[in-house]
Amino acid sequence: MGKAIEIKEICKSFGEKKVLDGISFSVENGEIFGLLGPSGAGKTTLIRILTGQLKGERGEALVNGINSSELTGRECRQFGIMMDDFGLYERLSCFDNLKVFAGIYGIGKSRIYEVLEAVGLGNSVKKAASELSKGMSSRLRLARVLLHNPDILFLDEPTSGLDPATAEEIQGLILAEKAKGRTIFLTTHNMAEAEKLCENIALLDEGKIVEYGNPQEICRRYNHRKMLKIHLKSGEDMEISHDEKSAEIVAKMLKDGTAETIHTSEPTLETVFMTITGKELAK
Amino acid sequence: MRNISVIFLKQLKDTLKNKAVLIQFVMFPLMAVIMENAVKMEGMPENFFVKLFSVMFVGMAPLTCISSIIAEEKEKNTLRVLMMSNVKPFEYLCGVSSYVWLMCMAGTAVFAVCGKFSGKDLAVFLLIMAVGIMLSELIGAVIGIFSKNQMSATSVTVPVMMIFSFLPMISMFNDKIEKIANLTYTQQLSDVVNELGNFTVTVENILVPVVNFVFAVVLFVFAFKKRGME
Numbered sequence: 001m002g003k004a005i006e007i008k009e010i011c012k013s014f015g016e017k018k019v020l021d022g023i024s025f026s027v028e029n030g031e032i033f034g035l036l037g038p039s040g041a042g043k044t045t046l047i048r049i050l051t052g053q054l055k056g057e058r059g060e061a062l063v064n065g066i067n068s069s070e071l072t073g074r075e076c077r078q079f080g081i082m083m084d085d086f087g088l089y090e091r092l093s094c095f096d097n098l099k100v101f102a103g104i105y106g107i108g109k110s111r112i113y114e115v116l117e118a119v120g121l122g123n124s125v126k127k128a129a130s131e132l133s134k135g136m137s138s139r140l141r142l143a144r145v146l147l148h149n150p151d152i153l154f155l156d157e158p159t160s161g162l163d164p165a166t167a168e169e170i171q172g173l174i175l176a177e178k179a180k181g182r183t184i185f186l187t188t189h190n191m192a193e194a195e196k197l198c199e200n201i202a203l204l205d206e207g208k209i210v211e212y213g214n215p216q217e218i219c220r221r222y223n224h225r226k227m228l229k230i231h232l233k234s235g236e237d238m239e240i241s242h243d244e245k246s247a248e249i250v251a252k253m254l255k256d257g258t259a260e261t262i263h264t265s266e267p268t269l270e271t272v273f274m275t276i277t278g279k280e281l282a283k
Numbered sequence: 284m285r286n287i288s289v290i291f292l293k294q295l296k297d298t299l300k301n302k303a304v305l306i307q308f309v310m311f312p313l314m315a316v317i318m319e320n321a322v323k324m325e326g327m328p329e330n331f332f333v334k335l336f337s338v339m340f341v342g343m344a345p346l347t348c349i350s351s352i353i354a355e356e357k358e359k360n361t362l363r364v365l366m367m368s369n370v371k372p373f374e375y376l377c378g379v380s381s382y383v384w385l386m387c388m389a390g391t392a393v394f395a396v397c398g399k400f401s402g403k404d405l406a407v408f409l410l411i412m413a414v415g416i417m418l419s420e421l422i423g424a425v426i427g428i429f430s431k432n433q434m435s436a437t438s439v440t441v442p443v444m445m446i447f448s449f450l451p452m453i454s455m456f457n458d459k460i461e462k463i464a465n466l467t468y469t470q471q472l473s474d475v476v477n478e479l480g481n482f483t484v485t486v487e488n489i490l491v492p493v494v495n496f497v498f499a500v501v502l503f504v505f506a507f508k509k510r511g512m513e
Contacts, residue, residue, distance in 0.1 A: 051367065073369030081367055087359030089293070091300040096293075103289035104368050128300075144364075 290378025
């Protein structure tokens, strides 16, 4: 397992505003990595730097061992990039949208049908992109990204603004790509999505990485309260400490059948982010 | 070459569904056919409407089409997606401009048939129209590259297009305007088209379009270096 992405001390400013301030982390091959942060935290800027669309002022961003500022078009073909603002040819059908890129990549028509089927647009092949719902447009943009079987996928807020069912479908597709061994770098402000998909995440705030690691480990690391939340059949809620002393109480409640649900009180990524920055992640 | 043909075919399919661009290719040739057949006045020069509309067509259709196509692709970021897919700016511009050029030449063929041009007249007409269309495409590309979106492209395209397409017509009625119009390639093109039967080409007829072309190339290079294709 080599490193697919390596970022060392990347800095980027727009005018007076410092958007990225000494960012460093790496992503292993075949990993799903999530960059989490509120809007304006610098997530999209980092993707643009990684894909060679922007240049960092300081530091180094290596993708497949190549400095991202020196990526050629040929090397970019190994990536699939789904940015929020990358549009579609609205007047063309789903099939024709992909046919443009199939032509550029030298891919046959059968792959177009295959990938449209995979993203659930098999019945909308002839539908114009302008007639697609937001969820279907996202799926078509994902199909465009997957068309040429890239090694690394850069997905910028892939489920942003989608209904839960469509978001879950997209997440399923992302996991399917991971199963094929692809490296996936995604940005999101949806912590549930990050916990579900990502092996590692970085929390980004005001251009700085404020936390990095496996989502579950991060949550455990911030589990200072260590309490058990018990909902009783009588409708009452109670909290007891999560230690040896409580074992007897819990055992008794289970024996009596007085406890309806028992939960540990580990923080979510949202609460971790709030603990660190004092801000909400989803804003 | 593959990327150029992909862009060409994409544009062909897209434009068939894009009424705003499609109308540019059809409007003037259709008007020429209708007016030539509907208006017959004593003393009116032969093929008056064909000559008038063909010059307006050169000054308007390629310019507005190219600027609108590039600006739309920039606005929707599809151009960026193409560039990220290893399509070179040169390949994109070749694909789009060859498509627009061919469509405009099809319109030119309608003018030629309507004007019943043949032999040397036909060859000269097709040649000067072909060159004029290319020059207009270059100016349209400059506007498209400079513009961030379709709205800003339109606000620049309209006055520029008015100058190149309408000055030759207005200059027929005003000597002072004619002096200014003489500095434009469309006026020179108009002069040659109006002298088709006699086939007289002056130094001015060649020099002005060449200077216009050089000026457009300089602007294009400047626009490309400043804004790029994304």
